[in-house]
Amino acid sequence: MQTDKTVTGRxxxxxxPWQDQPNVSLPDNTPTNNLVYDCLIVGGGITGLTAALLLQxxxxxxxxxxxxxxxxxxxxxxxxxxxxxxxxxxxxVESAFGKEGAQLFADAIAEGMTMIKRxxxxxxxxxxxxxxxxxxxxxxxxxxxxLDDIYEGAxxxxxxxxxxxxVPTPVPYKKALLFDGQAQFHPLKYLQALKHAYLxxxxxxxxNTRIEQTGYEDGIxxxxxxxxxxxxYATHMPPNINVFNFECAPYRSYVLAxxxxxxxxxxxxxxxxxxxxxxxxxxxxxGEELLLVGGLDHKTGHEDPEKSFADLEKYTRKYYNxxxxxxxxxxxxxxxxDGLPYIGQMPFAEKGIYCATGYxxxxxxxxxVAAGILADLVSGRENKYAGLFNASRIKPMAGFTEFVKENxxxxxxxxxxxFSFRETxxxxxxxxxxxKLVEVDGEKVAAYRDEDGVVHALNPTCTHAGCIVNxxxxxxxxxxxxxxxxxxxxxxxxxxxxxxxxAAITQS
Numbered sequence: 001m002q003t004d005k006t007v008t009g010r011x012x013x014x015x016x017p018w019q020d021q022p023n024v025s026l027p028d029n030t031p032t033n034n035l036v037y038d039c040l041i042v043g044g045g046i047t048g049l050t051a052a053l054l055l056q057x058x059x060x061x062x063x064x065x066x067x068x069x070x071x072x073x074x075x076x077x078x079x080x081x082x083x084x085x086x087x088x089x090x091x092x093v094e095s096a097f098g099k100e101g102a103q104l105f106a107d108a109i110a111e112g113m114t115m116i117k118r119x120x121x122x123x124x125x126x127x128x129x130x131x132x133x134x135x136x137x138x139x140x141x142x143x144x145x146x147l148d149d150i151y152e153g154a155x156x157x158x159x160x161x162x163x164x165x166x167v168p169t170p171v172p173y174k175k176a177l178l179f180d181g182q183a184q185f186h187p188l189k190y191l192q193a194l195k196h197a198y199l200x201x202x203x204x205x206x207x208n209t210r211i212e213q214t215g216y217e218d219g220i221x222x223x224x225x226x227x228x229x230x231x232x233y234a235t236h237m238p239p240n241i242n243v244f245n246f247e248c249a250p251y252r253s254y255v256l257a258x259x260x261x262x263x264x265x266x267x268x269x270x271x272x273x274x275x276x277x278x279x280x281x282x283x284x285x286x287g288e289e290l291l292l293v294g295g296l297d298h299k300t301g302h303e304d305p306e307k308s309f310a311d312l313e314k315y316t317r318k319y320y321n322x323x324x325x326x327x328x329x330x331x332x333x334x335x336x337x338d339g340l341p342y343i344g345q346m347p348f349a350e351k352g353i354y355c356a357t358g359y360x361x362x363x364x365x366x367x368x369v370a371a372g373i374l375a376d377l378v379s380g381r382e383n384k385y386a387g388l389f390n391a392s393r394i395k396p397m398a399g400f401t402e403f404v405k406e407n408x409x410x411x412x413x414x415x416x417x418x419f420s421f422r423e424t425x426x427x428x429x430x431x432x433x434x435x436k437l438v439e440v441d442g443e444k445v446a447a448y449r450d451e452d453g454v455v456h457a458l459n460p461t462c463t464h465a466g467c468i469v470n471x472x473x474x475x476x477x478x479x480x481x482x483x484x485x486x487x488x489x490x491x492x493x494x495x496x497x498x499x500x501x502x503a504a505i506t507q508s
Contacts, residue, residue, distance in 0.1 A: 006366065013476035014329040016034050017257055017285040018188040019076050036220060037061050037204075039378050040228035042211050045075035046187070046364060047356050048234030049194045050115070050371035051378075056201040058379060063226055065211055070195050071188045072238050073495055074363060077331025079279065079294045081253050081269055082113050082183035084160070087360040087403060088339035090153030099156070103342065104388045106157035111385075112365030113183065114281035115372065120190070123197055127189035128283065130316055133271040134182035135164060137173035143273040144175045151177055168266040168278065170319045170408055182269050185363070190408035211239070212499045216350045230378045233346065233355040234273075234371075237334055237484065241465060241497045243347050244391075248334035248358045250301075250484025254308050255294035258287065260320055278315065290326055291316075300332060301481030305474035330475060332484060332495060334358050343370045344377060345387040354378065355391060427455055435471035435478070435489070444468065445505055446478055448489045456492045457505040464498035478502065 041052045044066030052064045066072065085119050086109055094102035097172055120129045138147040152159040162180035176492060197204060206224070214231070215222035221231045238244060265282035278295035293316045296308045308330055336342060336358030343356045356370035369385065376383040427447055429435055435448035437460055446460035446469055458478065460468050467482035477494055478487040488496040491502030 015110035016077050016329040017320045018186055021103050036227060037063050037228040039230040039232060040065065040221065040226050041234055042234045043234035044070040045073055045234060047367040047371050049191055049198060050236060050368055051232055051374045052203055053198045053208040054371060055195050055378060056198055056203040062430045063206065065206040065209040065224055067210035069207045071191045074193060074331055074333060075187050077329055078187050078363060079292060080115060080184055080364065082185065082364050084109060084113065084179055084181060085154060086362045089150055090147050093341050101388055103157050104385060106159055108369045108385045109365050112369035115368045116364065119194065123193050125190055125193040127193065128186040129183060131181060131183050132269050134179040134275060135167045136271045137167050137169065137177055138273050139173050146273050146324045147175055147177060167270065168268050169270050171272065184269065184283065191401060213216050221352065230352040232374050235496055236274055237357050237497045238346060238355045239499045244342060244357050245497065249299060249339050250332055250334055251293060251297050252305065252330050252332055253297040253361065254312050254314055254330045255292060256312055256325055257290040258316060258325050259323045260291055261323045262321055265291055281288060291320060298314050300484045301470045301479040305330060305472050309474055333361055333363060335360050341366050341377040341389055342391040343369065343373050344386055347392045434473065447466065459503040459505060462498060463500040483506045
């Protein structure tokens with residue numbers, strides 16, 4: 001299917017509606033070379049910009065660096081839901097972290113939500129922020145059990161929820177919950193406002209600046225020509241090999257924005273409880289109301305993304321009378337093995353290097369509250385959530401089965417993709433606009449033939465941990481099935497944890 005909003009040079013080949021806006025030119029904001037900053041923040045998504053703004057307003061001198069530009073990555077591809085609940089249920093958190101942990105998790109989600117609303121109000125941000133009711137429904141007896149578990153867990157931590165008699169969905173269901181006070185917004189309008197507030201507060205911003213090498217001398221961190229007392233990796237996954245590669249699994253999620261023939265759009269956030277689940281909401285984009293339908297998540301590099309989009313469109317057409325598909329895009333997130341994000345001092349790193357990762361599908365709230373935790377840690381202040389989300393925590397039982405499963409899968413991909421590879425197609429049979437792993441003179445090659453017939457040939461070995469990348473035809477990217485690194489057709493890093501590009505292969 002051909003849609004009418006496709007570009008290259010983003011996190012993926014498909015443009016989200018949030019990214020469908022002009023780039024704002026920036027003033028020359030080069031850091032002063034002889035200055036030692038209080039903090040260097042790496043990553044210009046919701047976590048990085050929020051943390052940078054909080055620190056700058058608290059009187060710290062900071063510089064923020066992003067390999068591409070503000071909102072390039074996951075924040076630019078989010079479906080932009082703001083919730084009082086999360087993908088990890090409160091009962092699941094209680095089972096792993098106790099009643100106090102479950103209550104802290106609920107409070108943290110609420111604080112992240114409140115922080116977004118406070119910024120919207122205080123900075124007078126025009127970002128389409130709207131409060132909406134949220135519905136979660138079950139279609140089978142097994143899903144009803146899940147729904148009852150969600151209800152019970154939410155009630156124990158004081159999150160407002162009730163059973164609903166009606167849900168604004170055409171999908172038949174058996175039982176449903178209503179969560180009042182959910183919200184939605186335009187994430188990049190919000191992010192652009194944070195950026196300008198940060199610059200107005202004296203912050204320094206370096207876009208198109210990839211931090212690849214770091215050093216540490218006399219208590220000062222050295223990176224990208226910047227010297228700083230502290231560093232924050234707000235890059236969704238910290239770069240290079242680190243412990244989180246074994247504690248978080250990368251997932252890809254898909255979204256369509258469609259025009260309905262009826263002109264009637266649900267005024268709510270709606271979720272089913274299938275596995276993988278679907279979600280629906282509406283948003284006015286460039287003056288046109290659209291229905292956003294998302295889901296069908298799968299591990300990055302493991303399924304066929306084009307089939308995922310096709311299945312999502314088939315699902316949408318089954319229940320809604322669509323006149324056109326305006327946008328289709330996908331985004332990436334990381335699932336932590338024990339259900340909670342990792343936020344704080346980075347394990348096995350020099351003192352003063354902080355990180356945040358593993359938000360599951362709840363990056364808007366958890367990214368915001370993570371920014372508050374990180375800003376407090378850099379400032380030497382206590383934060384009541386720091387212990388729960390401690391990046392160095394060890395929970396022997398929580399998530400152990402998931403830990404073993406995910407890492408066994410990584411080992412399998414690392415070994416099997418090398419020794420079971422038998423691709424007989426030659427480069428000559430590669431069709432324009434497609435990519436494939438092929439074998440040339442006994443060597444594996446990641447090859448893409450562009451619309452002009454030019455072949456872009458790359459070494460298919462991921463520069464992060466050595467796994468073999470797979471072609472993502474929907475986003476025109478090479479995706480690593482082990483830890484989620486992604487590259488464009490020329491081998492340039494799109495998203496970490498890789499920091500080095502795939503090597504180009506010169507054709508003779």
